[in-house]
Structures are given as C-alpha cells and as structure tokens.
Amino acid sequence: METILQITGLHASSGGKEILKGVDLTINKGEVHAIMGPNGAGKSTLSAVLAGRPDYEVTAGSVTFMGRNLLEMTPEERAWAGLFLSFQYPVEIPGVSITNFMKGAVNSKRKALGQDELTPAQFLKLLKDKMSMLKMKGEFAKREVNVGFSGGEKKRNEIFQMAMLDPSFCILDETDSGLDVDALKIVADGVNSLRTPDKSAIVITHYRRLLDLLRPDRVHILKDGRIVRSGGMELAEQIETKGFDSVDG
Amino acid sequence: MKNVQDIIPAVTQHEYREGFVTDIQQEFVPKGLNEEIIRTISSLKGEPQWLLDFRLDAFSRWKKMTPPSWGHLSRLPKIDFQDIIYYAAPKKDSDRPKEIDPALQETFDKLGIPVGEREVLAGVKPRESVAVDAVFDSVSVSTTFRKTLAEKGIIFCSFSEAVREHPELVRKYLASVVPVGDNFYAALNSAVFSDGSFCYIPKGVKCPMDLSSYFRINASGTGQFERTLIIADEGSSVSYMEGCTAPMRDENQLHAAVVEIIVEKDADVRYSTVQNWYPGDAQGRGGILNLVTKRGLCKEGAHLSWTQVETGSAITWKYPSTVLQGDGSTSEFYSVALTNNWQQADTGTKMIHLGRNTRSRIVSKGISAGHSENSYRGLVRMGKGAFGARNFSRCDSLLIGSTCGAHTFPVIQNFNNTSLVEHEATTSRISEDQLFYCNQRGIGPEDAVGLIVNGYAREVLQRLPMEFAVEAQKLLAVNLEGSVG
Numbered sequence: 001m002e003t004i005l006q007i008t009g010l011h012a013s014s015g016g017k018e019i020l021k022g023v024d025l026t027i028n029k030g031e032v033h034a035i036m037g038p039n040g041a042g043k044s045t046l047s048a049v050l051a052g053r054p055d056y057e058v059t060a061g062s063v064t065f066m067g068r069n070l071l072e073m074t075p076e077e078r079a080w081a082g083l084f085l086s087f088q089y090p091v092e093i094p095g096v097s098i099t100n101f102m103k104g105a106v107n108s109k110r111k112a113l114g115q116d117e118l119t120p121a122q123f124l125k126l127l128k129d130k131m132s133m134l135k136m137k138g139e140f141a142k143r144e145v146n147v148g149f150s151g152g153e154k155k156r157n158e159i160f161q162m163a164m165l166d167p168s169f170c171i172l173d174e175t176d177s178g179l180d181v182d183a184l185k186i187v188a189d190g191v192n193s194l195r196t197p198d199k200s201a202i203v204i205t206h207y208r209r210l211l212d213l214l215r216p217d218r219v220h221i222l223k224d225g226r227i228v229r230s231g232g233m234e235l236a237e238q239i240e241t242k243g244f245d246s247v248d249g
Numbered sequence: 250m251k252n253v254q255d256i257i258p259a260v261t262q263h264e265y266r267e268g269f270v271t272d273i274q275q276e277f278v279p280k281g282l283n284e285e286i287i288r289t290i291s292s293l294k295g296e297p298q299w300l301l302d303f304r305l306d307a308f309s310r311w312k313k314m315t316p317p318s319w320g321h322l323s324r325l326p327k328i329d330f331q332d333i334i335y336y337a338a339p340k341k342d343s344d345r346p347k348e349i350d351p352a353l354q355e356t357f358d359k360l361g362i363p364v365g366e367r368e369v370l371a372g373v374k375p376r377e378s379v380a381v382d383a384v385f386d387s388v389s390v391s392t393t394f395r396k397t398l399a400e401k402g403i404i405f406c407s408f409s410e411a412v413r414e415h416p417e418l419v420r421k422y423l424a425s426v427v428p429v430g431d432n433f434y435a436a437l438n439s440a441v442f443s444d445g446s447f448c449y450i451p452k453g454v455k456c457p458m459d460l461s462s463y464f465r466i467n468a469s470g471t472g473q474f475e476r477t478l479i480i481a482d483e484g485s486s487v488s489y490m491e492g493c494t495a496p497m498r499d500e501n502q503l504h505a506a507v508v509e510i511i512v513e514k515d516a517d518v519r520y521s522t523v524q525n526w527y528p529g530d531a532q533g534r535g536g537i538l539n540l541v542t543k544r545g546l547c548k549e550g551a552h553l554s555w556t557q558v559e560t561g562s563a564i565t566w567k568y569p570s571t572v573l574q575g576d577g578s579t580s581e582f583y584s585v586a587l588t589n590n591w592q593q594a595d596t597g598t599k600m601i602h603l604g605r606n607t608r609s610r611i612v613s614k615g616i617s618a619g620h621s622e623n624s625y626r627g628l629v630r631m632g633k634g635a636f637g638a639r640n641f642s643r644c645d646s647l648l649i650g651s652t653c654g655a656h657t658f659p660v661i662q663n664f665n666n667t668s669l670v671e672h673e674a675t676t677s678r679i680s681e682d683q684l685f686y687c688n689q690r691g692i693g694p695e696d697a698v699g700l701i702v703n704g705y706a707r708e709v710l711q712r713l714p715m716e717f718a719v720e721a722q723k724l725l726a727v728n729l730e731g732s733v734g
Contacts (some may be wrong), residue, residue: 051689054681079691091686095704104700105690112691144704161690 001028003064004169004200005050010061011225012049018059019045021225027169032201034211036236037222038244043204044088046222047173050202051085052078065169079105080112084167086158088174093145098157099127101145102164109165130163134190152183159190170201176210188213208240221247265527268497271356271467275386278336280470284308287440290336294409294443297416307429307439314433317566320595321624321656325538325564326501333503335441337386337468353390357383360494362463364391379459379490380405384475386468387443394458404449405460408476411447418449422480426509426546426572434505434566435542442476442507448489449480450516456487459714464504466495466526466537472503479509481516481551488519490717494561495527499535501563502527510545510553514575517552518545521713522569523721526561533591533620536563543567549575549604556712558721559586559594568626570599573607573638581610585706587725588621588653597627597658602635602668611642614706616725617653624656631668638668646676647705649698699726 005027012020019042027033037043049056050063052075063070066081073081093101106126107117118126127141134156146154155175162170172191176184188210191201203214211219211233219235220227221244229235229247238246278289287308291301316328339350349364357364364383380394382405389407398405404415411419429439446462466473481487495502504526512518520543529536539562545553555569565588571580582598600609609629617623629640646655661670679701687697703710703722710718710725 051685053685074693075685075688076691076693079689085689087686087689091680091682093683093686093701093704095707096700100704101687101690101692101700104687104692104696108693108696109691165690 003027004029004066006064008062010049010063011059012045012056013059014045014056019225020049022061023222023225023227025220025227027200027202029200030197031218032195032203032214032216034203034205034214034216034219034236035222035227036205036219036239036244041222042225043222044173047085047171047202047204050171051075051083076108076112079165080109082168084162084165084170086155086162086170086172086175088177090146090149090154090158092147094147096145097142098145099141102127102141102161105161106164126164130160133193134160134163136160151178152180152186155179155183155187156190159187159194163190163194168199170199172201172203174204174206176205176207184210185213208236211236223247265497267360267494267525268527269359270496271352273350273352273467274340275337275468276340277334277468277471280334281331282333282335282441286335290441290443293336293338294412296412299420300412303423303429304440307436310430311433311436311440314430314436316433320566320626321622321658322564322566322593322595323622324533324591324593325566328503328538330437334468334471335474336443337471338388339385339390349391353385356385356465356467357391357463360463360465362492364393379461382407382446382460382462384444384446384462384464386466386471386473389444389446392446397457401454401457402451403454403456404447406447408442408445408447408478411478415447415449418480419447419478422478422509422511424509426511426544427507427542432542434540435507438474438476438505438507438542442474445475445477445506445508447478448487450482450485450487452482453484454482455485459488459490461490461492464491464493466493466502466504469496469498469500469502472505475504475506477506477508479518479520480511481513481518483514484516485513486517488521488714490521490523490714492523492525494525495537497527497530497535501536501538503538504541504562506541506543508541508543508569510543512545512547512551512553512578514548515550516548519554519556520545520569521717522557522559523713523717523724524557524559524561524565525724528561528592529563529590531590533563536592537561538564540564540566543569544572545570545580546572547575547578547580549577551575551578552580554581554583554712555598556583556709557585557596558706558709558713558724559584559596560724562594563592565592565594565596567596568598570601571609572601572603573609574603576604577606578604579608582612583709583712584613585616585709585721585725586614586623586625587616587702588618588623590619590621592619593622595624595626597625599628599630600640601628601630601632602638602640603632604638605634606637607635608638609640611640611644612708613642613644614709615644615646615655616649616702616705617646617655618649620652622654622656624658626658628660628662629670630662631665631670633664635665636667638665640669641671643673645674645705647702648676648678696726702726
C-alpha cells in the first residue's frame with residue numbers, strides 16, 4: 001500500500017495555546033478516513049495545519065505528503081502537490097467571478113507543474129464538463145466567489161472547485177455543517193462522483209449522516225488534541241447513540 | 250509561513266517599466282517664470298495677440314493667488330515655481346520638418362502608443378482603430394487618423410494647431426468651463442500651457458473611432474502644462490481616452506493640466522483616463538506632482554461620463570467634475586485610485602446640479618497600500634433650480650496592510666428640497682482569510698492580491714474601453730507587486 005499522508009507526533013498551537021497534542025495518522029492511497037470529535041477537539045486545527053494556514057504554529061512532529069515534508073511547503077505549493085481543503089467557512093471574494101477565480105487556480109497549478117496554461121477554449125470546456133457533472137446551472141460560473149451564496153451553495157462551490165482542480169488528497173472540513181438533508185445529499189453525491197481508487201480524503205464531521213453517504217474506510221475520534229480511538233463505521237454509530245463521552249480520552 | 254504583513258512589501262515593490270529617458274536634442278526656454286517667459290512661449294508657438302493677452306491676464310491673476318492647502322496631502326512639497334523650465338520641445342530636423350524623429354517614434358513604440366496609423370494601443374489586438382495625439386514634453390509630435398476623421402467633419406489635432414487653424418472655436422470655448430482664475434493651478438496653466446489635444450465633433454456626428462491623447466514627460470527639470478479642449482456639438486458622441494508616463498527621477502516634476510469639455514444639447518462624451526505617471530521610488534523620492542483641473546459642462550439632455558484609473562504620481566490632486574446646467578443632463582464619475590509606498594492621492598469629483606431632473610452617479614474605489622494616503626473628496630451640489638435632481642454616491646476604500654490611510658471627505662449642498670442625494674461608504678481590508686483561500690487553491694500571494702484588487706475595482710474597470718481595461722488591470726496588479734496585504 002502506498003502511503004499518501006503520514007502524520008507523526010504532531011503538536012500545534014494557535015495564539016500560544018496548544019491545540020494538537022501529538023496526532024498520529026497514516027492514510028494510504030485510495031482511502032477515505034473520517035475524523036470525528038467534540039467542539040474544540042482540534043479537528044479544524046488539524047485541517048488548517050495540513051493546508052498551511054498562517055497563525056498556526058507546529059511545535060513538534062512531522063507530516064510527510066507523497067514523500068515530501070509538507071510542513072516546509074507554502075499553502076500554494078501544497079495545492080500544486082495535490083492537496084485540497086474544502087473550507088468549513090468558504091470566503092467571499094467580491095467582484096471576482098468563479099470563472100476567473102478558477103482560471104487563476106487551474107493555470108497557476110499548471111504553470112507550477114511546468115505545463116502550458118489552458119487556452120480560453122480548453123478552460124471553458126473543462127468548466128462546462130465539471131459543472132454538468134455536478135448538475136450546476138450555467139449562470140453559476142458568472143457569480144462572484146461565494147458572494148450572496150446560501151450555505152448549501154457555498155459547500156457545492158467547494159466541491160465544484162475540487163472537481164476543477166482534480167486533487168489527489170482532499171480534506172472536507174465539516175462540509176456537512178449547516179446543510180439540510182437535500183443539500184447534504186447533493187454534496188455527498190458530488191464527492192462520491194469524484195472518487196477514484198487513487199484519491200484519498202479526510203472527512204471531518206460531527207455527525208454520522210455524511211459518513212453514511214460517503215462510507216469511509218476508517219473512523220478516528222479526536223479528543224483534546226489526540227486521536228483516542230480508531231475503528232470502522234461502528235465507531236460512528238457508537239458516537240451517534242452514546243456521544244463522545246462514551247469514548248475514552 | 251509568511252503572513253499578510255510580510256507579503257505586502259514584497260508585492261508593492263516593482264519596476265516602473267516606463268521610467269526610461271529618451272536621448273534627444275531638445276530646446277528649452279530659460280528656467281523660471283515671468284512675463285518674458287510667457288511672451289517667449291507664446292511667440293515660439295506663433296500665437297495671436299489675443300492668446301498672449303489671455304496668458305498675461307492669467308499670469309497677473311496667478312501672482313495674487315496662493316496654492317490651495319486643503320488637500321490631505323502632507324507630502325506635497327512647497328513648489329519653487331522659479332525653479333521649473335516651462336517649455337521643452339524636441340528639436341526639429343530642418344531638412345525634414347514634417348517627419349517624426351526616429352527617437353520619438355521609438356519612444357512611443359516602446360510605450361505601446363501607435364503614432365503611426367497601423368497598430369493600436371498597448372499589445373491588444375484592437376476591434377477598431379484609435380486615433381492618437383501624442384504629446385512629448387511641451388509639444389504634440391503626432392496626431393493620427395486626422396484625414397479619416399476630417400471626412401466626418403471631426404477636428405482632432407494638437408491644441409497649438411487648433412489655435413492656428415480654428416481660432417474662432419478655441420476663442421469661443423477656451424476657459425468657458427474652467428475660468429482663468431478658477432484655482433491656483435488652473436491660473437498657472439492658463440499662463441504657461443504648452444500643448445494638449447483639441448477635439449471638435451460636429452452636430453449629430455458619432456465619432457467612428459475612439460480618440461486618445463498620450464502625454465509623455467521626458468526632459469528633466471521641466472513641468473508639463475497640457476491644455477485640452479473637447480467640444481461635442483449637439484447630438485454628437487465621442488469616446489476619449491488619455492494616458493501618460495514619465496521617466497524615473499529623484500526630483501519631483503510638476504504636471505498641471507486643464508481639461509475642458511463642452512457637451513452640447515443631447516451630446517454624449519465618455520472620457521477615460523489611465524494615469525500612470527512615475528510614482529516615485531519605494532522610499533518616496535521623486536515622482537510626478539499631478540495637480541490638474543478637469544471639468545465638463547453639460548447642456549440640455551447631454552451626458553458626460555468620467556472613468557479614471559489613477560495608479561501613478563507621487564501626489565494626485567484631481568477632481569474631474571461636471572456642471573449639469575441643462576435640464577435632464579446626466580453625468581457619472583467612476584474612479585479607481587491606487588496608492589502605494591509613499592504616494593498620496595486626494596481625488597474625487599464635483600457634481601454641480603443646476604438644471605431640472607439632472608442625474609449624477611459617483612462610484613469611487615480607493616486602494617491604499619504601503620505608507621500611502623488615499624482620500625476621496627467630493628461635492629454634490631443641488632442648486633435652487635435643480636428640481637427633481639438626483640445623485641447617488643458610493644465611496645469604497647480598500648486597505649492593504651496597516652501603515653496606509655484611507656479617507657473620505659464628501660460634501661453635500663442641497664438648495665432644492667425636491668432633489669434627492671444618496672451617499673454610501675465602506676472600508677474593507679484584504680483579509681488573511683481571502684488570501685489563504687486563494688493560496689489554498691494554488692494562487693500565489695501576489696496573484697491573489699492582484700485578483701482581489703481587480704475584483705474590487707471591477708465595476709469601474711468594466712466601463713473602460715477594452716484596450717484600456719486590459720492595460721488598467723495589469724497596472725493595478727503590477728503596482729501592488731511587493732505589497733500583499
């Protein structure tokens with residue numbers, strides 16, 4: 001099995017407060033891992049540290065991503081290497097159309113990888129293909145990035161961007177939060193449609209319902225900055241009925 | 250990981266690509282300002298007596314005036330007006346007086362300004378031709394497509410030429426919108442103005458191509474005092490663009506222009522500016538002092554639209570304004586002003602509503618980075634006769650980093666209670682979250698700032714003619730190189 005991501009003894013803090021207190025996690029090619037945990041356990045910190053968000057300090061431990069030292073890479077280098085973060089709170093960029101935003105993203109990556117930029121015609125074809133795959137309407141691409149979007153639209157936009165950038169490793173940070181059942185179904189279908197045997201993912205969530213749709217290979221419980229239990233879907237079921245307190249930590 | 254504060258300096262430093270000097274023989278008048286200098290300028294240009302009298306009258310008024318000090322421009326130096334050369338012109342080859350000097354040709358080629366009639370503005374394949382009047386220091390060196398335009402009765406030439414060929418038009422309209430004594434710098438310009446563009450669109454004629462003027466300062470120690478007059482006769486229409494650049498020097502150079510636009514009944518004028526004067530270096534040394542007066546007069550049913558993208562100059566003091574004299578006349582002012590490093594801009598507009606049912610709209614987008622100060626200053630005045638008049642203003646400020654300033658000074662004077670004035674203002678920052686979001690998608694910090702700033706300015710940029718819009722977008726991004734906030 002080829003290892004995509006190897007996290008060893010990861011400690012991280014923000015604003016002088018230690019949040020991750022020794023996280024160990026190995027993800028192989030093609031695997032989907034779920035991370036569940038109560039508020040404040042460090043779930044979002046973990047995704048922020050992996051994506052390279054400023055203001056988080058790694059104090060100990062290492063992260064290897066496809067054989068490279070992830071922690072030495074800038075956020076954009078991580079993106080070019082194939083890491084994608086679906087944001088819990090996608091950010092508004094007024095005046096910038098989704099088309100222009102994605103053109104910038106796709107071509108930056110191609111440039112970094114030494115490939116030619118897409119011609120406008122090639123880019124528009126890619127845009128149309130991915131939109132139709134995710135059953136999105138034509139006017140969507142003309143809208144300003146996340147401006148005036150409903151919660152569901154924002155999350156769909158994240159999945160759309162994921163489709164456009166075709167990453168090898170995705171982190172879905174509470175992609176299910178704030179979604180009603182229908183929106184959740186749409187997002188999960190989108191994620192499933194992008195799944196291939198060589199793509200891996202971390203799905204961060206409070207709830208079991210997204211996991212029922214995504215069927216992860218492993219489920220981990222993060223409590224107080226550490227993974228306290230790992231298992232299969234039965235762990236998610238236990239949390240659903242008995243709560244996080246039922247897991248030792 | 251670098252955070253916003255660290256990235257800003259990296260994004261805001263950049264090469265000013267237009268900062269070269271053209272090595273060419275030039276003739277100058279002696280340094281300093283007095284009646285003799287004004288007589289010399291006038292005689293060099295072969296002007297009639299009435300114009301010399303106009304200049305001398307302006308000079309005597311100017312001597313009694315003092316420079317305005319109300320601008321939020323702490324870095325505007327005290328200008329020694331005796332230490333400036335008021336006229337500099339490339340020497341003409343006496344054997345070939347009609348041809349453009351190859352060095353000038355090369356200069357404008359390098360700037361992407363077509364002084365021949367083959368290609369068009371800056372690197373973009375044009376949809377149609379643009380006629381260009383190219384001004385180098387104190388003289389116009391070339392005006393293109395004049396024959397094509399003349400077939401429609403359109404006059405497009407240098408100001409000096411208009412004085413010779415169409416004195417009746419110049420005399421009728423000169424100083425009719427910006428009176429000689431309007432302000433200190435307008436009076437100075439009226440006394441010493443050198444060249445600029447003149448344009449007349451006859452009744453009912455739609456100008457078949459965009460007209461543009463390009464101003465280049467080259468000689469050191471000189472000032473540029475351009476004078477532009479645009480007259481759109483009844484029912485006519487024209488789109489006019491203006492651009493400018495200057496060499497990099499440690500000294501400040503003065504640019505004091507006057508632009509007057511007369512928009513007759515039911516005529517339509519779109520005036521676009523991309524101002525890229527040398528802004529000074531990262532330490533605030535040098536740069537152009539851009540102190541200009543631009544104003545248009547709208548008659549009944551006329552329409553005047555100002556669109557400006559201001560990215561250059563050490564100091565900008567500029568308020569393109571409209572007098573809405575005729576009933577039902579309309580005007581807009583769309584502005585993007587970007588200041589970086591130690592630049593300071595105090596810019597905005599005046600909308601003077603005199604006629605009934607007049608309408609105006611102001612959209613101002615300020616962007617400040619580095620140690621710069623960026624101010625919007627505006628006046629909306631509803632006169633006694635402005636029944637049913639309306640104005641809407643929106644002033645947005647975007648801050649990049651924490652060492653710059655953004656200010657708004659809107660003044661509303663309403664003397665008619667049937668009129669309606671609305672004003673909105675916002676201030677925002679490029680946030681860490683926005684940058685990180687772009688970075689996570691693979692867009693590096695500098696590209697991300699360019700993208701966010703262009704998005705912020707989109708409403709204004711999309712009003713520019715296409716060739717200009719592309720240029721302006723690049724300028725906004727490049728002028729923020731080294732500044733990510």
